[in-house]
Amino acid sequence: SYALTQPLPVSVALGQTARITCGGNDIGSKNVHWYQQKPGQAPVLVIFSDSNRPSGIPERFSGSNSGNTATLTISRAQAGDEADYYCQVWDSSTQVYVFGPGTKVTVL
Amino acid sequence: QVQLEESGGGVVQPGRSLRLSCTASGLTFSTYAMHWVRQAPGKGLEWLAVISDDGSNEFYADSVKGRFTISRDNSQNTLYLQMVSLRAEDTALYYCVMAARYEFDYWGQGTLVTVSS
Numbered sequence: 590s591y592a593l594t595q596p597l598p599v600s601v602a603l604g605q606t607a608r609i610t611c612g613g614n615d616i617g618s619k620n621v622h623w624y625q626q627k628p629g630q631a632p633v634l635v636i637f638s639d640s641n642r643p644s645g646i647p648e649r650f651s652g653s654n655s656g657n658t659a660t661l662t663i664s665r666a667q668a669g670d671e672a673d674y675y676c677q678v679w680d681s682s683t684q685v686y687v688f689g690p691g692t693k694v695t696v697l
Numbered sequence: 698q699v700q701l702e703e704s705g706g707g708v709v710q711p712g713r714s715l716r717l718s719c720t721a722s723g724l725t726f727s728t729y730a731m732h733w734v735r736q737a738p739g740k741g742l743e744w745l746a747v748i749s750d751d752g753s754n755e756f757y758a759d760s761v762k763g764r765f766t767i768s769r770d771n772s773q774n775t776l777y778l779q780m781v782s783l784r785a786e787d788t789a790l791y792y793c794v795m796a797a798r799y800e801f802d803y804w805g806q807g808t809l810v811t812v813s814s
Contacts, residue, residue, distance in 0.1 A: 620799060620800075631807060632792075686732070686799075688734075688742040688743065
């Protein structure tokens, strides 16, 4: 079955840029979606189809996807960006949906 | 605005059954695929099952295939998850999720299922 990898905790200084990666075999050929989950809350979609932002998501959130790695970039990080971030794909060969293990982002 | 409200969670003994429900409002329920996603305490997200907008197709994660059944009633804007032969490892917060395409657009707040003797 298709598997996704994500780094363990990521720290970023206030106002700086955080990059969270999502690894998978030829993930560049798939659409990758990203979710933000704050403690005690349901996840929120922040990027869909590699690089698109839903309505209401700040432009500071961006995404890219190529080869075996997709990346979520948080520019000008704010304290409110502290959360767990999950990547997700749909595996067409098995018709199942896959989440990455998640990355905890801390803003220092 | 879109609202998804899950119900039916609780404490259940191993081997028993439970049915979760999710009532949707604020969007045309019958035009969206619907999913169940769960999150064990302190763990990540795990996709469980999807049902197509008209209920004609269902797919499951291997971890629940044969034990869980997803269904929907478009006339009642309601999604269901029938769970049988529950195990301790099924203990989790269960989310109802609405999807227009292959990403998860709207999430409920979840209902907690605890499997314990």
